[in-house]
Amino acid sequence: MGVDVAESIQATAYLAAACRAVETSARKPRLSDPYAERIIASHPDGARIRKGLLGAGxxxxxxxxxxxxxxxxxxxxxxxxxxxxxxxxxxxxxxxxxxxxxxxxxxxxxxxxxxxxxxxxxxxxxxxxxxxxxxxxxxxxxxxxxxxxxxxxxxxxxxxxxxxxxxxxxxxxxxxxxxxxxxxxxxxxxxxxxxxxxxxxxxxxxxxxxxxxxxxxxxxxxxxxxxxxxxxxxxxxxxxxxxxxxxxxxxxxxxxxxxxxxxxx
The missing domain is CATH 3.40.50.150 (Vaccinia Virus protein VP39)
Incomplete structure (x- = not known):
């Protein structure tokens, strides 16, 4: 599902969703957001954003x-x-x-x-x-x-x-x-x-x-x-x-x- 809003939306909105996606996929997640991954997948550079968050705040x-x-x-x-x-x-x-x-x-x-x-x-x-x-x-x-x-x-x-x-x-x-x-x-x-x-x-x-x-x-x-x-x-x-x-x-x-x-x- 592609939704290109990269030029209009602050990257921080995607970053927060990416943090939830990373946590949701953890072995013992502290929260579960089944929609976070699809939000990141909609970003043209979503895979890099998600990978870059691992261990980074x-x-x-x-x-x-x-x-x-x-x-x-x-x-x-x-x-x-x-x-x-x-x-x-x-x-x-x-x-x-x-x-x-x-x-x-x-x-x-x-x-x-x-x-x-x-x-x-x-x-x-x-x-x-x-x-x-x-x-x-x-x-x-x-x-x-x-x-x-x-x-x-x-x-x-x-x-x-x-x-x-x-x-x-x-x-x-x-x-x-x-x-x-x-x-x-x-x-x-x-x-x-x-x-x-x-x-x-x-x-x-x-x-x-x-x-x-x-x-x-x-x-x-x-x-x-x-x-x-x-x-x-x-x-x-x-x-x-x-x-x-x-x-x-x-x-x-x-x-x-x-x-x-x-x-x-």
Whole structure:
């Protein structure tokens, strides 16, 4: 099944799927994604992407996905919950997890990726209704138009997204989500030293991506969010990085957060 979106979609969407494919094929997999392999097979250079991941940072991505799976399963237990996945990429949670209590999962991403995903998962049966919306998450007007009409329990998910957003964009998005009905936001975060190391690796590979780590949590805290759960990630040793076991407003390490909204005036 060929779906050529290489010119339009960030390679990171395929890389995350490739990490799940590698883990699924492990002798004792920690997660199972039966759709990840077909997603990688649809990429013109999918075989090389998959091979290159073996032993190269897959564990951090897989662990991130597992932690977000667990937090989402807990958050979506309330009947009638709407889940909005911003920058959803090739996430397959509605097909891998039991989200049957959800009213709907809304996946927002670039139009070309949405189109490819509709084709690749056309024969798959989700555990709840799924709606896909083309959206540039940096456009807060588009984001508000998506979120504001939603009533009832609302959970927002961002995985592997925030590291690509400058601090000012992150703050604006945090404020926009807070202005909606959302009470929970599940996300991963990347520290400054990790982001710098990741950007250096990306540039060496020719990707040319700009990455933005966090030195504090103020983009969340100043815009109506409190950290209610923090799970550290198994970050590979990187030059200049420090090993920590917790996060605070002045010391950020890679991890997964559950944020709870307090409504700002």
């Amino acid at each position: 897959t564990d951090e991505v897989v662990h991130r996905t597992i932690l977000l799976d667990r937090l989402l399963a807990r958050a979506a237990l309330t009947a009638g919950t709407t889940v909005v996945n911003l920058g959803a990429g090739f996430c397959t949670r509605p097909y891998r997890l039991d989200l049957s209590e959800c009213a709907e999962v809304i996946e927002a991403d670039a139009p070309a990726l949405i189109k490819a995903k509709e084709t690749l998962l056309a024969d798959a049966d989700p555990s709840c209704p799924v709606r896909r919306v083309p959206l540039d998450v940096r456009d807060v007007n588009q984001l508000a138009a998506l979120l504001n009409p939603i009533e009832g329990p609302l959970v927002v998910v961002t995985e592997g997204l925030l590291v690509y957003l400058p601090r000012t964009d992150l703050a604006a998005i945090a404020a926009t989500i807070n202005a909606s009905a959302a009470q929970r936001w599940l996300t991963d975060i990347v520290g400054l030293s990790s982001a710098a190391a990741m950007e250096q690796l990306a540039q060496k590979s020719g990707a040319g991506l700009n990455l933005y780590g966090l030195g504090d949590l103020r983009p969340f805290e100043d815009n109506g969010w409190t950290v209610t759960d923090y799970r550290p990630l198994p970050v590979p040793a990187r030059p200049g990085s420090r090993t920590k076991t917790g996060a605070s407003s002045t010391d950020v390490v890679d991890g997964v957060l559950e944020l709870t909204a307090y409504k700002t005036e």
